[in-house]
Amino acid sequence: MYQILKKRVLTPQTKLVVVRAPYVAEKAEPGQFVIVRVREEGERIPLTIADYSREEGTITLVFQEVGLTTKLLGLLEEGDAILDLVGPLGIPAQLPEAGVVVAVGGGVGVAPIYPKCKEMTKRGVRVISIIGARSQELLILEDEMREVSEELHVCTDDGSKGFHGFVSEKLKELLTAGLKPDEVIAVGPLPMMRATCEVTKPFGIKTWVSMNPIMVDGTGMCGACRVTVGGETKFCCVDGPMFDGHLVDWAEAIRRANMYRDEERIALERCAGCGGEKHV
Numbered sequence: 001m002y003q004i005l006k007k008r009v010l011t012p013q014t015k016l017v018v019v020r021a022p023y024v025a026e027k028a029e030p031g032q033f034v035i036v037r038v039r040e041e042g043e044r045i046p047l048t049i050a051d052y053s054r055e056e057g058t059i060t061l062v063f064q065e066v067g068l069t070t071k072l073l074g075l076l077e078e079g080d081a082i083l084d085l086v087g088p089l090g091i092p093a094q095l096p097e098a099g100v101v102v103a104v105g106g107g108v109g110v111a112p113i114y115p116k117c118k119e120m121t122k123r124g125v126r127v128i129s130i131i132g133a134r135s136q137e138l139l140i141l142e143d144e145m146r147e148v149s150e151e152l153h154v155c156t157d158d159g160s161k162g163f164h165g166f167v168s169e170k171l172k173e174l175l176t177a178g179l180k181p182d183e184v185i186a187v188g189p190l191p192m193m194r195a196t197c198e199v200t201k202p203f204g205i206k207t208w209v210s211m212n213p214i215m216v217d218g219t220g221m222c223g224a225c226r227v228t229v230g231g232e233t234k235f236c237c238v239d240g241p242m243f244d245g246h247l248v249d250w251a252e253a254i255r256r257a258n259m260y261r262d263e264e265r266i267a268l269e270r271c272a273g274c275g276g277e278k279h280v
C-alpha cells in the first residue's frame with residue numbers, strides 16, 4: 001500500500017498528493033509516470049510523476065477528477081493509502097543541457113511540465129514558461145512554476161488573470177515578437193497541444209508533447225495506448241509519453257481519447273452514491 005503523506009487541493013477538481021513510494025522515487029526521472037489502482041475491482045490509470053524526492057522516498061501526483069477512478073482517488077485523505085502503484089514507467093524526457101526552451105502547460109498539464117522545468121533550470125537551460133487555465137481559480141502550481149522559470153507567462157481563457165487567451169496564442173505572440181527557442185515542450189489537453197504544434201510548425205521549432213492516452217497494462221502488451229506518430233504505431237507507455245508533436249496524428253488521438261466517454265458517464269452515474277466509499 002502506498003500511503004498519502006500530504007494532500008493539497010489545488011482547485012475544486014484538482015488534487016495534489018505526496019505518496020510514500022521509495023522504490024519509485026529512487027528511479028523516477030522527469031517525463032515518467034505511474035499506473036495506479038484505487039480499488040481491487042477498479043481500472044488502472046496513468047498519472048504523471050509531478051515531482052519526486054529520492055531523499056524522502058516520495059513522489060508527487062497531481063490529478064483532475066474527471067472520471068470515477070480519479071474521483072475515488074480524490075476522496076483519499078492524508079494517512080489513507082493507494083491500493084497499488086507501479087512505476088516509474090515510460091521513457092524519461094530527453095531534456096537539453098543548454099539553450100532556450102519554452103515550456104507550455106495547460107490545465108492539469110502544468111503538473112507534468114513542472115519537473116521538466118525544474119531539471120532544465122538545474123542544468124542551466126533558460127526556461128520560459130507559459131501556463132494557462134480556463135480561469136484564475138483553475139490555475140495550478142503558479143508559484144512553483146515561477147521558481148523554475150526565468151520568465152513566466154500566465155494565461156486565462158476568460159481573462160481573469162494574465163494574458164486573455166489560450167497558451168498557444170501567447171506562444172504565437174512571443175514567437176512573432178522574435179523569441180527563438182531551441183525547442184518547445186507542451187503538455188495539456190489534446191486540443192491545446194495540437195494548437196501549440198500548429199503555432200510552432202511554421203517557425204520550424206522542434207516541439208515535444210506528452211501524450212496521455214487510455215492505458216491498461218502500461219508495459220507495451222495490450223495496445224490500448226497506441227498513437228500514430230510519423231505514420232507509425234507507437235505505444236505511449238513504452239515508446240513515450242513524449243513524442244515529436246509535429247508527427248502526431250491528432251485527429252486519431254482525439255477520437256481514441258473520447259472512445260469510452262459513454263462508459264465513463266455510466267460508471268459515474270452508477271456510483272453516484274459512492275461518495276463515502278473510499279476504496280476496497
Ligand code: FES
Nearest residue numbers: 216218220223237
Ligand atoms: S498500456 Fe498497454 S500497450 Fe501501453
